[in-house]
Amino acid sequence: MMHAPQTATTGSAIRIEGVDKWFASFHALKAVDLDVAAGERIVVCGPSGSGKSTLIRCINRLESHQQGRIVVNGVELNESLKNIDAVRRDVGMVFQHFNLFPHLTVLENCALPQILSRVTPRRDAEEKAMTLLERVRIPEQAQKYPGQLSGGQQQRVAIARALCMNPRVMLFDEPTSALDPEMVKEVLEVMVSLAEEGMTMIVVTHEMGFAKEAADRVVFMDQGRVVEIAEPRVFFDSPKHERTRHFLNQIIH
Amino acid sequence: MAVYAHSSPTAAEMMPPPVRRTPLREVFFGDLFSACLSVAAIGLLWSLLPALNWATLDAVWVTDDPGECRAGGACWAFIADKLRFILFGIYPPEEQWRPLLVIGLILGMTLISLPPKAWSTKLLAGWIAAIAAMLALMWGGFAGMSFVPTGKWGGLPVTLLLALLSLSLAFPLAVVLALGRRSNRVVPRLLSVLSIEIVRGLPLVGLLFVASIMLPLLLPQSWTIDKLGRTLAALTIFAAAYLAEVIRGGLQGVPQGQGEAAEALGIPRWKIVWHIILPQAIQKVIPPLTNTAIVMVKNTSLVLIVGVFDMLSAGRSAATDPEWPAPFAESYIFVGAIYFLICFGISLYSRWLEEGIHSREYK
Ligand SMILES: Nc1ncnc2c1ncn2[C@@H]1O[C@H](COP(=O)(O)OP(=O)(O)OP(=O)(O)O)[C@@H](O)[C@H]1O
Ligand SMILES: [Mg+2]
Numbered sequence: 001m002m003h004a005p006q007t008a009t010t011g012s013a014i015r016i017e018g019v020d021k022w023f024a025s026f027h028a029l030k031a032v033d034l035d036v037a038a039g040e041r042i043v044v045c046g047p048s049g050s051g052k053s054t055l056i057r058c059i060n061r062l063e064s065h066q067q068g069r070i071v072v073n074g075v076e077l078n079e080s081l082k083n084i085d086a087v088r089r090d091v092g093m094v095f096q097h098f099n100l101f102p103h104l105t106v107l108e109n110c111a112l113p114q115i116l117s118r119v120t121p122r123r124d125a126e127e128k129a130m131t132l133l134e135r136v137r138i139p140e141q142a143q144k145y146p147g148q149l150s151g152g153q154q155q156r157v158a159i160a161r162a163l164c165m166n167p168r169v170m171l172f173d174e175p176t177s178a179l180d181p182e183m184v185k186e187v188l189e190v191m192v193s194l195a196e197e198g199m200t201m202i203v204v205t206h207e208m209g210f211a212k213e214a215a216d217r218v219v220f221m222d223q224g225r226v227v228e229i230a231e232p233r234v235f236f237d238s239p240k241h242e243r244t245r246h247f248l249n250q251i252i253h
Numbered sequence: 254m255a256v257y258a259h260s261s262p263t264a265a266e267m268m269p270p271p272v273r274r275t276p277l278r279e280v281f282f283g284d285l286f287s288a289c290l291s292v293a294a295i296g297l298l299w300s301l302l303p304a305l306n307w308a309t310l311d312a313v314w315v316t317d318d319p320g321e322c323r324a325g326g327a328c329w330a331f332i333a334d335k336l337r338f339i340l341f342g343i344y345p346p347e348e349q350w351r352p353l354l355v356i357g358l359i360l361g362m363t364l365i366s367l368p369p370k371a372w373s374t375k376l377l378a379g380w381i382a383a384i385a386a387m388l389a390l391m392w393g394g395f396a397g398m399s400f401v402p403t404g405k406w407g408g409l410p411v412t413l414l415l416a417l418l419s420l421s422l423a424f425p426l427a428v429v430l431a432l433g434r435r436s437n438r439v440v441p442r443l444l445s446v447l448s449i450e451i452v453r454g455l456p457l458v459g460l461l462f463v464a465s466i467m468l469p470l471l472l473p474q475s476w477t478i479d480k481l482g483r484t485l486a487a488l489t490i491f492a493a494a495y496l497a498e499v500i501r502g503g504l505q506g507v508p509q510g511q512g513e514a515a516e517a518l519g520i521p522r523w524k525i526v527w528h529i530i531l532p533q534a535i536q537k538v539i540p541p542l543t544n545t546a547i548v549m550v551k552n553t554s555l556v557l558i559v560g561v562f563d564m565l566s567a568g569r570s571a572a573t574d575p576e577w578p579a580p581f582a583e584s585y586i587f588v589g590a591i592y593f594l595i596c597f598g599i600s601l602y603s604r605w606l607e608e609g610i611h612s613r614e615y616k
Contacts, residue, residue, distance in 0.1 A: 060516075060517050062513050088516070088519040089519050092518075093514075093517040095510060099508075099511060099513065101514075101529055103533050103613075112528065116520045116524045116528060117518060117520045117524075145613035147613055161518070162517075162518070165518060
């Protein structure tokens with residue numbers, strides 16, 4: 001690994017062991033194992049419906065798994081609301097459709113969650129929000145409403161909003177697939193800079209350029225299973241499984 | 254057809270959009286449909302001329318002698334004579350500065366609450382204090398003000414207080430019912446559905462009768478709750494059932510991703526509902542909310558059936574004064590005009606709110 005982890009914790013930031021997940025009778029995740037070290041960047045890819053979103057949504061308990069264990073920074077995700085709170089404090093998430101709060105300005109989108117979940121004084125929360133808006137390079141949009149921004153700008157606000165909570169892990173669920181092509185780059189740039197700073201990241205994406213540039217490992221999923229995990233060079237040049245080859249052929253051609 | 258376009262070759266970028274003015278003749282008679290409607294409207298106005306005549310040219314505006322009103326025109330002098338009675342009912346005349354102050358308080362508080370920027374917990378506290386002050390003023394019995402029982406309250410303050418209190422008490426109740434109806438848990442959902450459907454299935458008049466006549470018979474004698482209070486309770490329950498369904502509609506329109514994003518940010522459950530979900534839900538249903546508010550303002554007039562002396566009751570009873578030649582029409586028109594002003598005001602306000610919301614989204 002090129003970057004030192006942010007925290008002194010040794011071992012895994014996220015440990016997923018034998019996780020199964022059903023939607024009613026539909027088996028969405030099948031015996032998934034994945035270990036993510038602190039500071040590691042993981043890219044998850046796979047065909048539509050393979051369970052990528054479901055997997056990362058289990059990591060902050062937007063979905064609950066029914067078998068196996070998920071441990072995030074030493075806290076196990078189970079029925080305990082206290083544990084779920086603790087995990088969500090450490091894990092930020094960025095969604096495909098941004099999910100900004102349309103009734104709040106960009107600044108309030110970034111400040112209010114801090115005030116509501118950490119009881120931060122408004123002044124401090126807004127200061128922090130401005131710092132992060134500067135970091136994603138849109139401080140001048142602070143007083144606008146999300147509906148008045150382009151998709152790329154909205155997604156950068158969503159990243160800033162998540163970073164305002166000082167997460168140790170960031171989850172991205174296809175952060176660029178709802179964007180017009182000319183806006184993909186500005187969002188990927190922010191993500192790459194985040195990766196360079198040593199943030200632990202799990203990114204569901206089909207942007208293979210990003211995977212090659214920033215990922216430590218690439219995870220390929222199909223039909224609810226993790227089929228293959230490899231470093232990007234190995235993954236793209238000599239994938240072991242037939243299904244991986246098939247998938248790569250499809251998205252490259 | 255004229256097209257006015259200002260063009261200046263030196264500053265082409267600064268050119269304003271071209272303005273096209275349609276001549277009036279074309280607006281009203283440009284096509285067959287407009288022409289038919291215009292003719293019909295003119296015909297209608299024509300047929301209303303006698304009424305207009307009655308209300309203006311033939312009307313008696315000022316007189317001390319009720320006999321002058323027997324000529325056949327409208328008797329606006331009657332309104333001038335009975336104004337205090339219609340506005341304040343049988344509230345002791347020498348004390349009528351108190352209900353007048355209450356009306357002033359309601360108007361003032363409403364005015365400062367109009368811009369959404371003003372909405373805060375402070376304002377809410379302000380309203381609670383103001384309403385306590387209004388009730389204290391109406392009742393009196395302290396600081397040298399004589400005690401006036403609710404049975405002697407009447408007119409516009411009663412109408413305004415009933416509308417204001419029933420809607421503002423109903424709103425939080427409606428939010429709870431709407432959330433309950435969407436809950437995953439069986440008991441809250443069942444309770445919400447039952448109460449909403451039962452109340453919506455009953456006519457308001459029935460509820461008012463139950464509250465004002467049946468309840469005292471059913472409850473032990475010592476439990477005497479004031480008649481105005483029971484009426485208010487009936488109006489509140491009725492409004493809550495309707496508001497709950499409106500708010501539920503709004504809740505359904507908030508995308509699931511909103512709650513998920515808030516949860517992922519670690520915001521506690523009830524704060525998500527209060528700060529993220531509800532504001533969006535309510536913004537989506539401003540037109541039906543306005544509708545319910547307007548209907549409820551007018552519904553307060555039904556309390557006259559159970560003998561509460563609101564503005565409509567006062568207007569009706571003013572017109573029965575044998576000294577005057579039964580000027581019911583004038584009285585009802587006057588009272589109706591006040592209802593109209595209130596309701597039209599609410600309507601304008603809601604349009605203004607909606608424009609504010611639309612200006613935030615250009616997509
Ligand atoms: N809430 C749900 N209820 C029922 N089935 C669901 C639910 N969410 C997901 N599924 C199913 O689980 C499977 C995995 O879904 P998931 O969203 O994780 O796929 P994905 O790999 O993210 O796909 P995509 O690339 O299309 O986003 C799909 O077949 C989907 O239909
Ligand atoms: Mg997905």
